Amino acid sequence: MSTRQAALSLYRRSLKLALDWAVHRHLWRGQALYIRSLFEANRHVTDNRQKRELLAQTEKLLVRWKHPEPYVHPTAPGGSFPPLRPAHCSLSPDTLTTYAGSKYERNLPAPILDPPRQLKF
Incomplete structure (x- = not known):
């Protein structure tokens, strides 16, 4: 360099x-x-x-001068903000708050959900 x-x-x-x-x-x-x-x-x-x-x-x-606890943005990996329910994650609250995920997992496309069935009256 x-x-x-x-x-x-x-x-x-x-x-x-x-x-x-x-x-x-x-x-x-x-x-x-x-x-x-x-x-x-x-x-x-x-x-x-x-x-x-x-x-x-x-x-x-x-x-x-290195900070002992450097600032991490809440939405960055290791931040304090929990992820918004990843597709491969279970819905239990304890896994939602502790899940960090890698950059590849965070960039997965949103799951394709089938539209709700038509109601017949």
Whole structure:
């Protein structure tokens, strides 16, 4: 991976890490601007040794500031929101609340149900 790709990856990871600490976007925006200014300040560094040192320092900071319980969106896998009754799941309430499913299971098409029978009067 080139240093440019590594720096972009670190920038993105640092923004996501900041979002773990400040869940609301209006609180996060100020932190994002500060992170951007830190990366912009070192944008024109040309020495490869100094670039590697900066990347290593940033990695250490990300490890140091890692959130113990990162924010997970409720509808994401591992989130707190229960799924809407998957086709292959039984209807018992305990399985509905503990079912997580993989990304392939969540993207299954909805089951095709036969239309109700016509009532004859």
